[in-house]
Structures are given as C-alpha cells and as structure tokens.
Amino acid sequence: MTTPALLPLSGRRLPPLSLGASAFPHHRATLRLSEKFILLLILSAFITLCFGAFFFLPDSSKHKRFDLGLEDVLIPHVDTSKGGKSLGGFLIHGQGHDEHRHREEEERLRNKIRADHEKALEEAKEKLKKSRDEIQAEIQTEKNKVVQELKKKDSKPLPPVPLPNLIGINSGEPADLDIREKRNKIKEMMKHAWDNYRQYGWGHNELKPIARKGHSTNIFGNSQMGATIVDALDTLYIMGLHDEFREGQEWIDKNLDFSVNSEVSVFEVNIRFIGGLLAAYYLSGQEVFKIKAVQLAGKLLPAFNTPTGIPWAMVNLKSGVGRNWGWASAGSSILAEFGTLHMEFVHLSYLTGDPVYYNKVMHIRKLLQKMDRPNGLYPNYLNPRTGRWGQHHTSVGGLGDSFYEYLLKAWLMSDKMDTEARKMYDDAIEAIEKHLIRKSNGGLTFIGEWKNGHLERKMGHLTCFAGGMFALGADGSRDDKAGHYLQLGAEIAHTCHESYDRTTLKLGPEAFKFDGGVEAVAVRQNEKYYILRPEVIETYWYMWRFTHDPKYRQWGWEAAQAIDKYCRVSGGFSGVKDVYSSSPTYDDVQQSFFLAETLKYLYLLFSNDDLLPLDNWVFNTEAHPLPVLHLANTTLSGNPAYR
Numbered sequence: 001m002t003t004p005a006l007l008p009l010s011g012r013r014l015p016p017l018s019l020g021a022s023a024f025p026h027h028r029a030t031l032r033l034s035e036k037f038i039l040l041l042i043l044s045a046f047i048t049l050c051f052g053a054f055f056f057l058p059d060s061s062k063h064k065r066f067d068l069g070l071e072d073v074l075i076p077h078v079d080t081s082k083g084g085k086s087l088g089g090f091l092i093h094g095q096g097h098d099e100h101r102h103r104e105e106e107e108r109l110r111n112k113i114r115a116d117h118e119k120a121l122e123e124a125k126e127k128l129k130k131s132r133d134e135i136q137a138e139i140q141t142e143k144n145k146v147v148q149e150l151k152k153k154d155s156k157p158l159p160p161v162p163l164p165n166l167i168g169i170n171s172g173e174p175a176d177l178d179i180r181e182k183r184n185k186i187k188e189m190m191k192h193a194w195d196n197y198r199q200y201g202w203g204h205n206e207l208k209p210i211a212r213k214g215h216s217t218n219i220f221g222n223s224q225m226g227a228t229i230v231d232a233l234d235t236l237y238i239m240g241l242h243d244e245f246r247e248g249q250e251w252i253d254k255n256l257d258f259s260v261n262s263e264v265s266v267f268e269v270n271i272r273f274i275g276g277l278l279a280a281y282y283l284s285g286q287e288v289f290k291i292k293a294v295q296l297a298g299k300l301l302p303a304f305n306t307p308t309g310i311p312w313a314m315v316n317l318k319s320g321v322g323r324n325w326g327w328a329s330a331g332s333s334i335l336a337e338f339g340t341l342h343m344e345f346v347h348l349s350y351l352t353g354d355p356v357y358y359n360k361v362m363h364i365r366k367l368l369q370k371m372d373r374p375n376g377l378y379p380n381y382l383n384p385r386t387g388r389w390g391q392h393h394t395s396v397g398g399l400g401d402s403f404y405e406y407l408l409k410a411w412l413m414s415d416k417m418d419t420e421a422r423k424m425y426d427d428a429i430e431a432i433e434k435h436l437i438r439k440s441n442g443g444l445t446f447i448g449e450w451k452n453g454h455l456e457r458k459m460g461h462l463t464c465f466a467g468g469m470f471a472l473g474a475d476g477s478r479d480d481k482a483g484h485y486l487q488l489g490a491e492i493a494h495t496c497h498e499s500y501d502r503t504t505l506k507l508g509p510e511a512f513k514f515d516g517g518v519e520a521v522a523v524r525q526n527e528k529y530y531i532l533r534p535e536v537i538e539t540y541w542y543m544w545r546f547t548h549d550p551k552y553r554q555w556g557w558e559a560a561q562a563i564d565k566y567c568r569v570s571g572g573f574s575g576v577k578d579v580y581s582s583s584p585t586y587d588d589v590q591q592s593f594f595l596a597e598t599l600k601y602l603y604l605l606f607s608n609d610d611l612l613p614l615d616n617w618v619f620n621t622e623a624h625p626l627p628v629l630h631l632a633n634t635t636l637s638g639n640p641a642y643r
C-alpha cells in the first residue's frame with residue numbers, strides 16, 4: 001500500500017477560496033493570488049447573470065412549467081402520501097399539480113439564490129479587504145489543515161493480521177550471579193549510550209560523543225530521522241528499559257516523517273528503520289511502529305523502477321528518483337544491498353496483506369537465479385539497467401555479506417518452507433567454500449575475497465559475521481553436513497577472536513591479512529580502526545547458543561571490557577582509529593548499530609536461551625528480531641503474498 005504524495009505546497013500557493021472553490025477540489029491549495037481574483041470576478045459575473053435571469057426572464061410558471069413534453073417532472077420532496085414513487089429522495093409527480101405549491105417552491109429557490117449571492121459577495125469583499133499578511137496566514141492555516149488531513153489518512157489502521165507466536169520477549173534472566181552481573185554491566189553500557197544520545201543528539205541520526213552533538217552520514221540523506229532511536233528500540237525493550245523505550249516511541253509518533261526531500265540508502269533504511277520498526281512492533285504490539293514501517297516502505301518502492309527491477313542503491317524519499325553510488329563498478333547496484341530486503345519485505349506483505357513488497361523481492365531472486373555465475377560465485381555488482389554483472393568481485397564481507405545471510409534467513413523465517421532460498425544458500429556456500437575459504441600457514445581458517453580470478457588473502461571485520469551464519473545454517477544443510485558447518489563456524493569465530501587478541505586494545509581491526517608472514521593482523525593504516533562493529537560478537541553469540549562452550553562468553557566479555565575501557569567517553573561511546581596504538585584517537589562517532597547490534601548481542605550472550613529463542617525469531621542483518629511466520633498459527637496460506 002503506497003501512501004499518497006503530499007500536494008506540492010509552497011509558500012507561493014493559496015488556500016482554497018471560500019467562494020466556489022469546492023468546484024475545483026484538486027486545485028484547492030494550488031491557486032495563485034492572481035488566479036483567485038480572476039476566479040472571483042468570473043464567479044460574481046456568473047452569479048449576477050443567474051440572479052438577473054430569475055428577475056428578467058418571463059415567469060415560466062405562467063406557462064406550462066418545465067414543459068419539455070415530459071409527463072413527469074422531478075422535484076425534491078419527501079411526502080409520499082400523494083401516491084408518487086420514491087426515486088432517490090425525489091418524488092415523481094404527475095401533471096395537474098397545485099400551482100400554488102409550484103410558486104412557493106420557486107420563491108424559495110429565488111430567495112436561496114439571492115441569499116447565496118449576497119453571502120458570496122460579502123465574503124469576496126471581506127477577502128479583498130485583507131492585508132497580504134492576513135492572506136498569507138490563512139494560506140498557512142489551510143496548508144496545515146491539508147497536511148494534517150493527509151497525516152490522518154496516512155495513519156489509518158491497517159487490516160488486523162493474526163500475530164505469529166511471540167515467544168520469549170521478556171525472559172532470559174540468568175541464575176548465575178557472575179553472568180547476571182555481566183548482563184547488568186551491558187545494560188548499564190546501553191543506558192550510557194542512550195542517555196548521552198538523548199541529551200546531545202536527540203532526533204539526529206547519530207551522536208558525536210566527544211563534540212557532544214548530533215551526527216549523520218550520507219546513508220541517511222540530509223535529514224534527521226532519529227536513526228539511533230529507531231535502531232535502539234528493540235534493544236531497550238528486551239533490556240527492560242521501558243521508560244527509554246516509551247520516550248523513543250513518543251518521538252517516533254510525533255516526529256518521524258518520511259515526506260522529506262532527502263536521498264537515502266535503500267538498504268540502510270530497510271535494515272535499520274523498517275527492520276527496527278517491525279521488531280519494535282512485534283515486541284511491543286504498538287500499532288504506530290507498524291504504520292510507520294509501512295509508510296516508509298511505500299517511499300522506498302520507487303527505487304525498484306529500473307529496467308530490470310533491481311533497485312537503485314539510493315532513492316529520494318520525496319521525489320522517488322533513484323540512482324546508484326558513484327563509486328560502484330559501472331553504475332551497478334550492490335549485491336548486499338538489493339539482496340538484503342527479503343525478510344523485511346515479506347513481513348510487510350504479511351502485515352498489510354499487500355503482495356507488492358513480496359513481489360519486488362521475489363522478482364530479484366528470480367532474476368538472480370537465471371543468471372550465470374562465474375565459478376558458481378555471485379559477483380558483488382549488478383547493473384540495474386542492463387541486468388549484467390559488473391566487476392567480478394565476490395566477498396562474504398562488505399558488498400556481499402548479508403545477501404547470503406538473507407537466503408538462509410528467508411528459509412528459517414518461513415518455518416523452513418522456502419526451500420528455494422535454502423537451495424540458493426547451499427549452492428552459494430559450497431562455491432564460497434571451494435574458492436574463498438582457506439587455512440593460513442599458522443592454521444587459521446579465513447575467508448578471502450575473489451577479484452577477477454584471484455584470491456585476495458584478506459578478511460574484513462564484516463566477514464566475521466559468517467561464523468554465526470555457518471552455525472545457524474548447519475541444521476538442515478545439504479548432505480547432512482551439520483557437524484562440518486558448525487565446525488566451520490567455530491573456526492571463523494576463532495580466527496576473528498585472534499584478530500582481536502593480536503591488537504593492543506583487544507579490539508578488532510576493520511580488515512586483516514594472511515599474507516607474507518602476517519596472520520590476522522591489519523597492515524595498512526586505514527584498516528586499523530574499530531568503529532563499534534558487532535560482527536565478531538554476533539558470531540560469539542550464535543556459537544554460544546549452538547554449543548554452550550563457555551569460551552564464547554569469555555571472548556564476548558573480553559570484547560565488552562575493551563569497548564568499555566577504550567571506547568567509552570563521558571559523552572557516550574566512540575570508535576577508535578588504531579587498535580594497535582596504546583594511545584588511540586577517537587573517531588567521535590557513536591554508530592546507531594552499536595545500540596542495535598553490538599550491545600544487543602552482548603546482552604543476549606549473557607542471557608538465557610529463552611530470551612528470543614532461535615526457533616521462533618530470526619534476526620535481520622541489523623539484529624532486529626522478526627518472528628518466524630509459522631504456517632500453523634498465521635493465515636499465510638491465505639495471504640496473497642504466499643500464493
């Protein structure tokens with residue numbers, strides 16, 4: 001369901017004229033000042049003409065009234081006692097009616113026209129007496145009214161849909177005192193991050209914790225859409241920070257507006273905003289989150305208007321104009337961006353009963369299925385105009401990562417019914433294992449990057465999420481290789497832990513090499529930063545859930561302590577520019593994903609498994625939990641999205 005675009009109201013537009021404007025309902029707010037006077041003149045002339053006609057034309061009642069050779073005439077009437085047949089509020093009368101009644105009726109009509117005319121002239125005179133400022137003020141009032149009406153229309157309730165089973169949203173308190181204390185410490189860190197954002201960055205997308213002011217990047221366009229609020233909501237909720245959750249809800253209710261002239265990243269807005277709003281809706285049941293998610297999704301849909309249906313990377317929320325990143329190979333869209341919409345879009349179709357979202361993402365999938373893949377690998381770049389791959393670069397980290405994640409999660413979220421997605425995942429992972437995964441000389445398993453037929457022996461922090469993905473996909477894997485994939489997950493977790501452990505700050509670099517005697521260490525200066533990313537902790541958490549090996553809690557705690565020690569400042573948490581330096585400098589950004597993901601995964605790591613159990617919830621790539629759509633307790637089979 002798309003939302004109607006706002007009327008183009010600018011300061012130069014006029015409000016509807018009180019005189020006869022209803023005849024032009026669609027132009028109400030768009031009449032110019034000069035048009036208004038011309039219209040006034042024409043209408044006055046017209047009314048004068050009608051008025052004169054009644055006085056100067058011969059009195060028709062003296063002739064056969066309305067005698068057009070018809071036996072019957074229609075006059076407004078409510079009395080059925082005279083044997084007429086009712087016709088939509090009118091009575092059909094035969095000839096020979098009481099002349100007196102006709103005259104009375106005509107007199108009444110004349111009086112009405114006279115009164116209307118006088119009223120219209122009075123109103124016109126009043127308007128002409130007004131100053132420019134008064135007219136401007138009226139325009140503003142009228143504009144506000146139109147905006148309010150559109151807002152009301154936008155926020156009308158969606159059709160009720162039976163909610164899936166929402167299990168484990170309020171539990172997870174560990175019995176063990178030490179674990180409980182660690183969990184409380186993570187909650188305290190969340191509070192520190194939130195409170196400072198609340199104080200210094202409220203309504204901005206992110207926080208600069210050292211400058212103590214708002215921060216934003218081009219992924220959110222030029223508008224302040226409160227990204228941190230939306231991203232943090234579900235973490236606040238599961239931590240039991242309900243006052244903070246309510247504050248966020250109130251802000252969203254009153255201020256989150258998507259009719260802004262701002263060019264945003266379709267992918268980022270989807271995973272952080274739509275994912276965050278949907279998760280907040282499922283957890284809290286508050287309708288406002290669902291409504292906002294659907295409104296926003298409507299604003300993203302124009303991005304799919306490309307020759308192939310592969311969406312642009314960016315879209316202007318107001319104009320709907322899309323385009324791709326200037327840096328992407330040959331004007332291409334990015335695999336990890338257009339391939340990371342499925343979970344949220346399926347939920348949107350489920351909640352609205354509108355298949356449009358589902359159709360968009362399934363179209364992408366079908367197109368990808370038909371394409372040739374070099375060595376069975378998906379390149380990261382695809383041109384949305386030609387439908388051809390761009391540069392042959394394949395990665396499980398940046399540019400590719402969450403595409404693979406969403407294939408697996410589409411299957412899990414459908415209660416394992418979407419076997420097509422599972423097959424695509426299995427095929428992709430087999431090719432990745434064959435061409436990208438290697439062991440270093442020192443015995444560390446790593447995932448490299450494939451560039452034009454050459455393997456680059458470098459792994460990104462982003463790639464570390466794959467340990468958790470392999471573990472999550474182990475169950476149900478082809479040829480029953482569950483043990484193998486769990487083992488692979490454990491090896492990736494180990495390698496990523498090494499990348500942390502081999503630094504001075506015990507925090508992981510952005511990218512690390514396995515080349516020329518170097519093992520899991522960043523070489524280039526611009527790869528040594530840590531920006532509060534979650535992927536390594538995410539993998540620890542999945543590994544903990546599937547193995548309960550205490551080393552994962554231990555590693556998670558090491559990371560939490562390092563973050564608290566080196567990234568905490570009095571105004572929040574900041575990324576650091578060099579994890580190998582003992583006196584690091586800050587980047588002065590508190591990323592919204594720190595609250596959405598890093599702190600959430602840490603909190604879950606020190607919670608019992610009955611908090612958001614993985615049989616019932618699937619986390620989107622920004623760690624927003626969405627419920628599994630079990631066929632048994634939903635109307636999915638009857639939902640058009642699933643036909």
Ligand code: DMJ
Nearest residue numbers: 402533534535593621622
């Ligand atoms: C998050 O926004 C998401 O996890 C995304 O998939 C990739 N990277 C960031 C955090 O590092």
